[in-house]
Amino acid sequence: MTRCDERPVPGWVPEAFRELYFVAAAKMTAPELDAGHCWDHVERVTRTALRLAGEEQADAAVVCAAGLLHDLGRTVPGEGDHARRSVELAPPLLSGTCLSAHQAALALDAIGDHRYRDGKVPAAIEGKILQDADRLDAVGAIGIARCFAKSSVTGRRLYSPDDPFCTAGREPDDNRYTIDHFYSKLLKLKDTFHTASARKLAERRHAFLTAFLEEMRVELGASPTA
Template structure:
Protein backbone atom coordinates (compact mmCIF):
# COMPACT_ATOMS: atom_id res chain seq x y z
CA UNK A 1 0.00 0.00 0.00
CA UNK A 2 1.45 3.36 -1.03
CA UNK A 3 1.61 6.46 1.13
CA UNK A 4 -0.96 8.05 -1.20
CA UNK A 5 -3.32 5.12 -0.66
CA UNK A 6 -2.94 5.47 3.11
CA UNK A 7 -3.55 9.24 2.96
CA UNK A 8 -6.73 8.65 0.96
CA UNK A 9 -7.98 6.08 3.48
CA UNK A 10 -7.29 8.46 6.38
CA UNK A 11 -9.14 11.25 4.55
CA UNK A 12 -12.08 8.89 3.95
CA UNK A 13 -12.03 7.81 7.62
CA UNK A 14 -12.37 11.46 8.64
CA UNK A 15 -15.43 11.76 6.40
CA UNK A 16 -16.83 8.50 7.79
CA UNK A 17 -16.65 9.57 11.43
CA UNK A 18 -18.11 12.99 10.64
CA UNK A 19 -21.16 11.26 9.17
CA UNK A 20 -21.26 8.67 11.95
CA UNK A 21 -21.33 11.32 14.68
CA UNK A 22 -23.52 13.87 12.89
CA UNK A 23 -25.76 15.60 15.42
CA UNK A 24 -23.85 14.33 18.45
CA UNK A 25 -23.62 16.92 21.21
CA UNK A 26 -22.60 14.93 24.28
CA UNK A 27 -18.83 15.42 24.05
CA UNK A 28 -18.16 12.25 22.04
CA UNK A 29 -18.73 13.68 18.57
CA UNK A 30 -16.56 14.15 15.51
CA UNK A 31 -14.87 17.17 17.11
CA UNK A 32 -13.64 14.93 19.96
CA UNK A 33 -12.46 12.34 17.45
CA UNK A 34 -10.50 14.96 15.51
CA UNK A 35 -8.84 16.26 18.66
CA UNK A 36 -7.81 12.71 19.57
CA UNK A 37 -6.48 12.24 16.04
CA UNK A 38 -4.42 15.45 16.27
CA UNK A 39 -3.19 14.54 19.76
CA UNK A 40 -2.04 11.18 18.41
CA UNK A 41 -0.21 12.86 15.51
CA UNK A 42 1.58 15.12 17.99
CA UNK A 43 2.56 12.32 20.37
CA UNK A 44 3.81 9.96 17.70
CA UNK A 45 6.31 12.54 16.45
CA UNK A 46 8.44 11.37 19.39
CA UNK A 47 8.14 7.75 18.24
CA UNK A 48 9.26 7.37 14.60
CA UNK A 49 9.23 3.58 15.05
CA UNK A 50 5.46 3.55 15.64
CA UNK A 51 3.03 2.52 12.87
CA UNK A 52 1.52 5.88 11.95
CA UNK A 53 -1.19 4.37 9.75
CA UNK A 54 -2.50 2.08 12.49
CA UNK A 55 -2.36 4.94 15.00
CA UNK A 56 -4.21 7.34 12.69
CA UNK A 57 -6.96 4.86 11.84
CA UNK A 58 -7.39 3.74 15.44
CA UNK A 59 -7.57 7.34 16.67
CA UNK A 60 -10.21 8.19 14.07
CA UNK A 61 -12.28 5.05 14.69
CA UNK A 62 -11.78 4.73 18.46
CA UNK A 63 -15.34 5.79 19.33
CA UNK A 64 -17.05 4.29 16.27
CA UNK A 65 -18.43 1.48 18.45
CA UNK A 66 -18.47 3.15 21.88
CA UNK A 67 -21.08 1.32 23.97
CA UNK A 68 -22.42 4.67 25.22
CA UNK A 69 -23.28 5.63 21.64
CA UNK A 70 -23.78 2.51 19.55
CA UNK A 71 -25.32 -0.90 20.06
CA UNK A 72 -22.68 -2.82 18.10
CA UNK A 73 -20.46 -5.82 18.77
CA UNK A 74 -16.90 -6.71 17.78
CA UNK A 75 -16.07 -3.22 16.48
CA UNK A 76 -18.69 -3.57 13.75
CA UNK A 77 -18.67 0.07 12.61
CA UNK A 78 -14.87 0.29 12.57
CA UNK A 79 -14.60 -3.05 10.74
CA UNK A 80 -17.25 -2.00 8.25
CA UNK A 81 -15.18 1.02 7.25
CA UNK A 82 -11.93 -0.97 7.01
CA UNK A 83 -13.63 -3.74 5.02
CA UNK A 84 -14.88 -1.12 2.57
CA UNK A 85 -11.24 -0.18 1.98
CA UNK A 86 -10.17 -3.81 1.55
CA UNK A 87 -7.57 -3.53 4.29
CA UNK A 88 -5.71 -6.69 5.23
CA UNK A 89 -6.98 -8.71 8.16
CA UNK A 90 -3.65 -8.04 9.87
CA UNK A 91 -4.11 -4.26 9.76
CA UNK A 92 -7.76 -4.57 10.75
CA UNK A 93 -6.92 -6.65 13.81
CA UNK A 94 -4.10 -4.28 14.80
CA UNK A 95 -6.45 -1.29 14.60
CA UNK A 96 -9.21 -3.05 16.54
CA UNK A 97 -6.72 -4.17 19.19
CA UNK A 98 -5.64 -0.55 19.69
CA UNK A 99 -9.27 0.65 19.79
CA UNK A 100 -10.12 -1.96 22.42
CA UNK A 101 -7.24 -0.81 24.62
CA UNK A 102 -8.37 2.84 24.74
CA UNK A 103 -11.50 2.83 26.92
CA UNK A 104 -10.93 4.04 30.49
CA UNK A 105 -13.82 2.11 32.01
CA UNK A 106 -12.89 -1.16 30.29
CA UNK A 107 -9.12 -0.87 30.82
CA UNK A 108 -8.83 0.84 34.19
CA UNK A 109 -5.33 0.26 35.55
CA UNK A 110 -4.23 -1.66 32.43
CA UNK A 111 -1.77 -0.25 29.95
CA UNK A 112 -1.85 -1.22 26.26
CA UNK A 113 0.74 -3.78 25.21
CA UNK A 114 1.71 -2.00 21.98
CA UNK A 115 3.30 1.40 21.43
CA UNK A 116 0.46 2.25 19.07
CA UNK A 117 -2.09 1.46 21.77
CA UNK A 118 -0.23 3.56 24.32
CA UNK A 119 -0.16 6.56 21.99
CA UNK A 120 -3.86 6.42 21.10
CA UNK A 121 -4.87 5.83 24.71
CA UNK A 122 -2.87 8.90 25.77
CA UNK A 123 -4.37 10.94 22.90
CA UNK A 124 -7.89 10.07 24.01
CA UNK A 125 -7.25 10.66 27.70
CA UNK A 126 -5.74 14.08 27.09
CA UNK A 127 -9.11 15.14 25.68
CA UNK A 128 -10.73 14.32 29.04
CA UNK A 129 -8.47 16.82 30.83
CA UNK A 130 -8.20 20.59 30.97
CA UNK A 131 -10.83 23.03 29.71
CA UNK A 132 -12.09 20.65 27.04
CA UNK A 133 -12.40 17.84 29.59
CA UNK A 134 -14.51 20.06 31.82
CA UNK A 135 -16.72 21.10 28.88
CA UNK A 136 -17.19 17.49 27.74
CA UNK A 137 -18.04 16.31 31.26
CA UNK A 138 -20.92 18.75 31.58
CA UNK A 139 -22.05 18.27 27.97
CA UNK A 140 -22.37 14.53 28.57
CA UNK A 141 -23.93 15.09 31.98
CA UNK A 142 -26.59 17.38 30.51
CA UNK A 143 -27.50 14.93 27.77
CA UNK A 144 -27.63 12.04 30.25
CA UNK A 145 -29.79 14.03 32.69
CA UNK A 146 -27.04 13.91 35.29
CA UNK A 147 -27.15 16.45 38.17
CA UNK A 148 -24.17 18.80 38.48
CA UNK A 149 -23.02 16.97 41.63
CA UNK A 150 -22.79 13.72 39.66
CA UNK A 151 -20.63 15.42 37.04
CA UNK A 152 -18.38 16.67 39.84
CA UNK A 153 -18.15 13.08 41.12
CA UNK A 154 -16.95 12.08 37.62
CA UNK A 155 -13.87 14.25 38.20
CA UNK A 156 -12.90 11.99 41.12
CA UNK A 157 -13.96 8.74 39.46
CA UNK A 158 -11.96 9.40 36.28
CA UNK A 159 -10.57 12.80 35.32
CA UNK A 160 -8.29 13.39 38.29
CA UNK A 161 -6.83 9.89 37.90
CA UNK A 162 -5.71 10.32 34.30
CA UNK A 163 -2.55 12.35 34.93
CA UNK A 164 -0.87 9.35 36.56
CA UNK A 165 -2.01 6.87 33.91
CA UNK A 166 -0.37 8.45 30.87
CA UNK A 167 1.99 6.18 28.96
CA UNK A 168 4.30 8.68 27.24
CA UNK A 169 6.38 11.57 28.51
CA UNK A 170 4.87 13.89 25.90
CA UNK A 171 1.37 13.20 27.22
CA UNK A 172 2.45 13.37 30.86
CA UNK A 173 3.71 16.93 30.43
CA UNK A 174 0.47 18.09 28.80
CA UNK A 175 -1.64 16.16 31.31
CA UNK A 176 0.06 17.84 34.27
CA UNK A 177 -0.92 21.30 33.05
CA UNK A 178 -4.48 20.24 32.26
CA UNK A 179 -4.79 18.44 35.61
CA UNK A 180 -3.93 21.66 37.42
CA UNK A 181 -6.76 23.41 35.59
CA UNK A 182 -9.20 20.74 36.81
CA UNK A 183 -8.09 21.39 40.39
CA UNK A 184 -8.48 25.16 39.96
CA UNK A 185 -11.95 24.70 38.46
CA UNK A 186 -13.10 22.50 41.34
CA UNK A 187 -11.90 24.96 43.95
CA UNK A 188 -13.69 27.83 42.18
CA UNK A 189 -16.84 25.69 41.81
CA UNK A 190 -16.83 24.85 45.51
CA UNK A 191 -16.32 28.48 46.44
CA UNK A 192 -19.20 29.65 44.26
CA UNK A 193 -21.65 26.91 45.20
CA UNK A 194 -20.77 26.08 48.80
CA UNK A 195 -20.87 22.42 47.74
CA UNK A 196 -17.89 20.10 48.21
CA UNK A 197 -17.72 16.51 47.01
CA UNK A 198 -16.68 14.12 49.78
CA UNK A 199 -15.04 10.90 48.62
Protein backbone atom coordinates in the same frame (compact mmCIF):
# COMPACT_ATOMS: atom_id res chain seq x y z
CA MET B 1 -28.49 16.29 21.34
CA THR B 2 -25.73 17.68 19.22
CA ARG B 3 -25.19 17.06 15.55
CA CYS B 4 -21.65 17.72 14.32
CA ASP B 5 -21.72 19.67 11.09
CA GLU B 6 -20.03 18.47 7.94
CA ARG B 7 -16.76 20.22 7.15
CA PRO B 8 -13.81 20.00 4.74
CA VAL B 9 -11.06 17.52 5.54
CA PRO B 10 -8.55 19.40 7.72
CA GLY B 11 -4.94 19.66 6.65
CA TRP B 12 -3.60 17.43 9.43
CA VAL B 13 -5.36 14.35 7.99
CA PRO B 14 -2.86 12.34 5.90
CA GLU B 15 -3.78 12.13 2.22
CA ALA B 16 -4.11 8.34 2.41
CA PHE B 17 -6.86 8.66 5.04
CA ARG B 18 -9.02 11.39 3.53
CA GLU B 19 -11.61 8.87 2.31
CA LEU B 20 -11.72 7.14 5.70
CA TYR B 21 -12.17 10.55 7.29
CA PHE B 22 -15.22 11.23 5.09
CA VAL B 23 -16.76 7.82 5.81
CA ALA B 24 -16.16 7.96 9.56
CA ALA B 25 -17.42 11.54 9.80
CA ALA B 26 -20.64 10.62 8.00
CA LYS B 27 -21.27 7.77 10.44
CA MET B 28 -20.40 9.86 13.51
CA THR B 29 -22.95 12.61 12.82
CA ALA B 30 -25.79 10.56 14.32
CA PRO B 31 -28.09 12.94 16.21
CA GLU B 32 -28.17 10.68 19.28
CA LEU B 33 -24.47 11.35 19.98
CA ASP B 34 -23.94 13.89 22.75
CA ALA B 35 -21.53 16.81 22.40
CA GLY B 36 -18.86 14.99 24.37
CA HIS B 37 -18.72 12.00 22.05
CA CYS B 38 -19.56 13.31 18.59
CA TRP B 39 -17.23 13.87 15.64
CA ASP B 40 -15.54 16.85 17.30
CA HIS B 41 -14.19 14.47 19.95
CA VAL B 42 -12.97 12.00 17.32
CA GLU B 43 -11.15 14.77 15.47
CA ARG B 44 -9.45 16.03 18.61
CA VAL B 45 -8.38 12.55 19.68
CA THR B 46 -7.04 11.65 16.24
CA ARG B 47 -5.12 14.90 15.88
CA THR B 48 -3.59 14.52 19.35
CA ALA B 49 -2.76 10.88 18.65
CA LEU B 50 -0.94 11.84 15.45
CA ARG B 51 1.05 14.42 17.38
CA LEU B 52 1.99 11.82 19.99
CA ALA B 53 2.85 9.30 17.27
CA GLY B 54 5.35 11.75 15.78
CA GLU B 55 6.96 12.40 19.15
CA GLU B 56 7.01 8.73 20.17
CA GLN B 57 8.09 7.38 16.74
CA ALA B 58 5.00 5.20 16.37
CA ASP B 59 3.19 4.12 13.19
CA ALA B 60 1.17 7.20 12.26
CA ALA B 61 -0.97 5.27 9.78
CA VAL B 62 -2.13 2.83 12.45
CA VAL B 63 -2.74 5.65 14.91
CA CYS B 64 -4.72 7.71 12.39
CA ALA B 65 -7.00 4.84 11.39
CA ALA B 66 -7.59 3.80 15.00
CA GLY B 67 -8.31 7.37 16.04
CA LEU B 68 -10.87 7.95 13.31
CA LEU B 69 -12.73 4.73 14.13
CA HIS B 70 -12.29 4.36 17.89
CA ASP B 71 -15.79 5.56 18.81
CA LEU B 72 -17.66 4.15 15.81
CA GLY B 73 -19.50 1.77 18.13
CA ARG B 74 -21.27 4.70 19.76
CA THR B 75 -23.41 4.98 16.64
CA VAL B 76 -25.08 1.67 17.56
CA PRO B 77 -28.09 2.31 19.83
CA GLY B 78 -28.11 0.77 23.27
CA GLU B 79 -25.84 0.36 26.27
CA GLY B 80 -22.73 -1.78 26.32
CA ASP B 81 -19.08 -1.78 25.35
CA HIS B 82 -18.73 0.75 22.54
CA ALA B 83 -15.07 -0.20 22.04
CA ARG B 84 -16.01 -3.80 21.27
CA ARG B 85 -18.71 -2.62 18.88
CA SER B 86 -16.19 -0.34 17.19
CA VAL B 87 -13.89 -3.33 16.64
CA GLU B 88 -16.78 -5.20 15.03
CA LEU B 89 -17.66 -2.31 12.71
CA ALA B 90 -14.15 -1.22 11.72
CA PRO B 91 -12.76 -4.07 9.53
CA PRO B 92 -14.73 -3.26 6.34
CA LEU B 93 -13.60 0.35 6.60
CA LEU B 94 -9.98 -0.57 7.27
CA SER B 95 -9.94 -2.89 4.26
CA GLY B 96 -10.30 0.12 1.99
CA THR B 97 -7.21 1.86 3.36
CA CYS B 98 -3.50 1.53 2.69
CA LEU B 99 -2.96 -0.48 5.88
CA SER B 100 -1.37 -3.90 5.68
CA ALA B 101 -3.05 -6.82 7.47
CA HIS B 102 -0.59 -6.40 10.34
CA GLN B 103 -1.28 -2.67 10.61
CA ALA B 104 -5.04 -3.24 10.51
CA ALA B 105 -4.71 -5.75 13.34
CA LEU B 106 -2.76 -3.20 15.39
CA ALA B 107 -5.45 -0.59 14.74
CA LEU B 108 -8.18 -2.99 15.87
CA ASP B 109 -6.23 -3.85 19.02
CA ALA B 110 -5.84 -0.15 19.78
CA ILE B 111 -9.55 0.48 19.29
CA GLY B 112 -10.50 -2.47 21.48
CA ASP B 113 -8.19 -1.41 24.30
CA HIS B 114 -8.89 2.33 24.47
CA ARG B 115 -11.89 2.36 26.83
CA TYR B 116 -11.08 3.69 30.32
CA ARG B 117 -13.66 1.60 32.12
CA ASP B 118 -12.13 -1.67 30.93
CA GLY B 119 -8.78 -0.94 32.54
CA LYS B 120 -6.82 -2.48 29.67
CA VAL B 121 -3.13 -1.75 29.10
CA PRO B 122 -2.33 -1.88 25.37
CA ALA B 123 0.70 -3.91 24.36
CA ALA B 124 1.71 -1.88 21.29
CA ILE B 125 2.83 1.75 21.35
CA GLU B 126 0.05 2.66 18.90
CA GLY B 127 -2.57 1.39 21.35
CA LYS B 128 -0.92 3.27 24.20
CA ILE B 129 -1.00 6.44 22.13
CA LEU B 130 -4.69 6.13 21.26
CA GLN B 131 -5.54 5.52 24.91
CA ASP B 132 -3.42 8.51 25.94
CA ALA B 133 -5.03 10.78 23.34
CA ASP B 134 -8.54 9.72 24.35
CA ARG B 135 -7.77 10.39 28.01
CA LEU B 136 -6.17 13.76 27.28
CA ASP B 137 -9.52 14.79 25.82
CA ALA B 138 -11.12 14.06 29.20
CA VAL B 139 -8.96 16.50 31.18
CA GLY B 140 -8.30 20.23 31.03
CA ALA B 141 -10.78 22.77 29.70
CA ILE B 142 -12.10 20.39 27.05
CA GLY B 143 -12.59 17.66 29.64
CA ILE B 144 -14.59 19.99 31.87
CA ALA B 145 -16.72 21.14 28.94
CA ARG B 146 -17.42 17.53 27.96
CA CYS B 147 -18.29 16.63 31.53
CA PHE B 148 -20.94 19.34 31.77
CA ALA B 149 -22.19 18.61 28.25
CA LYS B 150 -22.85 15.04 29.37
CA SER B 151 -24.80 16.32 32.35
CA SER B 152 -27.04 18.38 30.10
CA VAL B 153 -28.07 15.11 28.45
CA THR B 154 -28.37 12.89 31.53
CA GLY B 155 -29.91 15.52 33.81
CA ARG B 156 -27.54 14.87 36.71
CA ARG B 157 -27.17 17.69 39.26
CA LEU B 158 -24.08 19.88 39.31
CA TYR B 159 -22.99 18.72 42.78
CA SER B 160 -24.20 17.16 45.99
CA PRO B 161 -25.63 19.97 48.15
CA ASP B 162 -24.50 18.19 51.32
CA ASP B 163 -21.01 17.17 50.20
CA PRO B 164 -20.03 18.86 46.91
CA PHE B 165 -16.41 17.67 46.91
CA CYS B 166 -16.67 14.18 48.42
CA THR B 167 -14.87 15.25 51.59
CA ALA B 168 -17.24 13.66 54.12
CA GLY B 169 -16.45 10.03 53.33
CA ARG B 170 -19.09 9.79 50.62
CA GLU B 171 -18.27 7.64 47.58
CA PRO B 172 -18.42 9.66 44.34
CA ASP B 173 -21.64 9.05 42.42
CA ASP B 174 -21.23 10.50 38.95
CA ASN B 175 -24.59 9.14 37.87
CA ARG B 176 -26.17 11.74 40.15
CA TYR B 177 -23.64 14.58 40.39
CA THR B 178 -21.39 16.21 37.79
CA ILE B 179 -18.57 17.24 40.15
CA ASP B 180 -18.39 13.67 41.43
CA HIS B 181 -17.12 12.67 37.98
CA PHE B 182 -13.94 14.61 38.73
CA TYR B 183 -13.32 12.32 41.71
CA SER B 184 -14.45 9.06 40.13
CA LYS B 185 -12.42 9.51 36.94
CA LEU B 186 -10.98 12.83 35.75
CA LEU B 187 -8.53 13.48 38.60
CA LYS B 188 -7.32 9.87 38.42
CA LEU B 189 -6.28 10.07 34.78
CA LYS B 190 -3.02 11.92 35.52
CA ASP B 191 -1.35 8.70 36.66
CA THR B 192 -2.56 6.52 33.79
CA PHE B 193 -0.73 7.98 30.78
CA HIS B 194 1.75 5.71 29.05
CA THR B 195 3.92 8.03 26.97
CA ALA B 196 6.22 10.81 28.11
CA SER B 197 4.67 13.14 25.54
CA ALA B 198 1.16 12.60 26.91
CA ARG B 199 2.27 12.94 30.52
CA LYS B 200 3.76 16.32 29.71
CA LEU B 201 0.52 17.53 28.12
CA ALA B 202 -1.50 16.08 30.99
CA GLU B 203 0.33 18.09 33.65
CA ARG B 204 -1.12 21.41 32.51
CA ARG B 205 -4.58 19.96 31.94
CA HIS B 206 -4.67 18.28 35.35
CA ALA B 207 -3.64 21.55 36.97
CA PHE B 208 -6.58 23.22 35.25
CA LEU B 209 -8.96 20.62 36.71
CA THR B 210 -7.71 21.26 40.23
CA ALA B 211 -7.84 25.05 39.74
CA PHE B 212 -11.44 24.75 38.57
CA LEU B 213 -12.38 22.79 41.67
CA GLU B 214 -10.66 25.33 43.92
CA GLU B 215 -12.69 28.12 42.31
CA MET B 216 -15.84 26.07 42.82
CA ARG B 217 -14.93 25.76 46.50
CA VAL B 218 -14.53 29.52 46.80
CA GLU B 219 -17.82 30.26 45.07
CA LEU B 220 -19.71 27.68 47.15
CA GLY B 221 -18.11 28.87 50.38
CA ALA B 222 -16.54 25.49 51.07
CA SER B 223 -13.35 25.03 53.06
CA PRO B 224 -10.22 25.27 50.87
CA THR B 225 -8.05 22.22 50.40
CA ALA B 226 -4.82 21.95 52.33
